[in-house]
Structure formats: structure tokens, C-alpha cells
Amino acid sequence: MQATPPPESPALVHRHPATDRKEQFRKDFASHCQNSKCWRVRKEGEIYFRCKGCDDSLYCSKDCQKAAWPTHRDECKTAQEARAAMSPTERTNREKLLAYTEKHSPIICAAALRGLELDRDLSRSQQYYFEIETEVREGQTRPETAFYVTRASPQLLMCHPNRRDIWKTLKEQVEVKKDTQMATVGAFCVEVVCRSLNVQTRFPVVVDEEVLTFQEPSGDRSLWHQALFRNMNEGIVY
Template identity: 35%
Template structure:
């Protein structure tokens, strides 16, 4: 197994499915090399800015298969549509913020070690529902993952940690909460991502060991808002 396929191996929620999802977002789509391997850097397809490749050779080899998807990707990206999808994902995140912030405390087991919030993040892999009736049901949660910050996009690690740091400072200055933790909502079929710092809920009063993942799936997928 390649090194890249084992990122986050030690986390409790990694599964074969997560490895596949992570691969799609972080590795060369032709040879599956990853930038965590020495000497590998990836660039995006200049047509759609979605697919990743490690070399012109891989890009060329992948083109016959990618051609059609590239066109679909580009169609999805007319800026107005892209902005609208991000707006919807942000609205969905806001609706479910209480459930997400409860889940992340358990997912990262912050009760045992609150400093983990500075190293790891919760990733929610979503798919878009065809025609949502309500914002809170606009996306479906299909898998969760706990990985190091920067585990999906190493080139954005510094930016993400800065975002987290700012939120942490604001929260600790103005509230009694212990700080912030990062949650990434990634809609895999529409290539839209919302990285959002969430306030760490009071660590007292949370019972560790509850099946947080099932609960989160139910809340998000049934559109239950706290």
C-alpha cells in the first residue's frame, strides 16, 4: 500500500471507503502518487482545475477518460453556479453547526486531549441532493474521517492553521470555551469545500463513547436542526 493511502491510519473512523475518497482529493488521478511522498508535487487540470496530476505524462494518459468529466466539471463551474453551491454549503453548515460542533468533540476525543484540536480535523464527505426542499437537507453525509490538518491539501496547511489560530484567539478572548477546532465539509460530487473553525463545546457534560457518527448522520441526513 502506498504511503499516501495510509494517512490518518491511526484514527478511529478510517475505512477503505475513506481511503478512496481521500485519494480522489489528494493524489495523482492516474498513478495515485501523493505529495506526501518525497519529490512528488501535483498540479490541477488546466481545463477544470479539479483533477490532480503529478506529471504531464500522467495527465496525457488520463485525458481520454477524463475528457468527458472535464467538460462536466467546467459546466458546473460557471462562476455564478459555483458561488451558489458554496453559499448553499455554507448555509447547510450554519444550520447544522450545533450538531457538528457536538460531534467533533467526540470524533477527536477532545475530552481526553484538547490539544488535538490544533493537529487534527474532522472531515465530512457529502454528496449534493438533486433538488433540496430545505437547506438543512441540501447535502447527504456519506462518510466521516479524522485526519491531520493539511492531510487533504498539504499546500493549504499553513492557511488552515492560521484560520484556526484566529478563531481560537477570538473564542478564548470572548468566551469561556477552550478554543476552536477545524471541520471540513467536502461535497465530493460538486467539488465544493467549506473549511470552518468551530467553537469547542464545553468539555464537561459530554459523555464520551456515544456513537457520535451515527448521531451526526441522522441529524444531517434527516435534516434535524437543534
């Protein structure tokens, strides 16, 4: 998809009227124990433990965190090294992009699944990653409107040699999900980038069996693009 002009800035302070104030879907979607033998969704009011090394992975208990360490060790080390190499400004900018991405994670994953057309060819999950290009929106104080999307499209892994490490991570994530008895058939990677700030965030998405049989009611296969741009550019969160 081609880049679009910057959208008009939404209100600086107030939530979008279409936003769910509790953001329950996003919270249920994003918050789960990352021990492969558990994968328990965090309920409202529960306290989960965050890895102090990468400051990202969540666990429902210290026991789960300990059990997950053998598979998390390398990822944690990489995250720590990347953070150490950043300047204070880069760390701040990346935290803002992470917060923006987390707010919009459900629509990002749904749109990427459709955009990659995995229902037509599942092998595309091994050949492509999904890239979302953003630009910073100056003057915004709410995380869901701190950036806006300018482009979203599948990218061939073979055309980006520095992304080949993605597939190793994805295969590990597939095995993690299979351990939890989920109907997992594959995985792919999403990358959200803001080139003007030189920051990015990357995360794997698993593909469940239901995606292979999904049919858009209207038959319009471009609806993912409209939904992604509307939600991420207007600050709509569910």
C-alpha cells in the first residue's frame, strides 16, 4: 500500500469516542503468562511479574518465570544489549513506540494475518514478515495517538538479510504455542518502525487453524487496511 499524507491530529487529551474505556479486549489479548507450559491470561486486578532483564516478558508467578528462563535467556540477553546501546533519547522514543504498538496490538495482529493472505497460502508465513511504517505525531500526550501509520505491507524476508534471524525466533514461538495445546499451524513476524526516530519494535504472531477458514463477510479482502489505518491513526482502542 502506498504512503498516505499525515492524518489530521485527533484530540490531544480525550479518548476517541469509539474507544472502549476499559480496553478489555486489548488487555486480555496482550497480558498472559509467557511460560510455555502455562500461557495463563491475566485477570483484572491480578499482579504479574515482569522480567527485569528485558523489561518485557510477563509471568503469573516466580515459578513460571524460573521455568521459562532456559528458552527466554537468549532473547533477554539480546534485548538488554540492544537497550544498552541506545542513547537516553533513543530509549525514550522506543518506549513511546512500544506503548503505541501495545495499545493497537489486537488490530495490528488481525490486519497482518489478513494482509499476508495466509488463508490462501500458509507458506507465506515463512517467506514474509509484516511491516508497519509510522511517523511521530508531535504534541500528542496519549500513547495511542503518539504516532500515525504511513504504510503497511508484507515484506519478503529474503530481500532483507538482516531480518533472517526472525525466522529462528518464530520457530521457537511456534513450539512454545504447540506446548500449550493450541491449534497452532505457523507463525510470522510483525515489525513496527519509525524511521525518522530510528526506532522499531518487532514481535511474533502465531497462526491458529481458524485463520485458514476465515471468510470476510463482504468478500472485500482490503478491509484489513482500512481498519488498521482508521484505528491506529485515530487512536481507537478496544
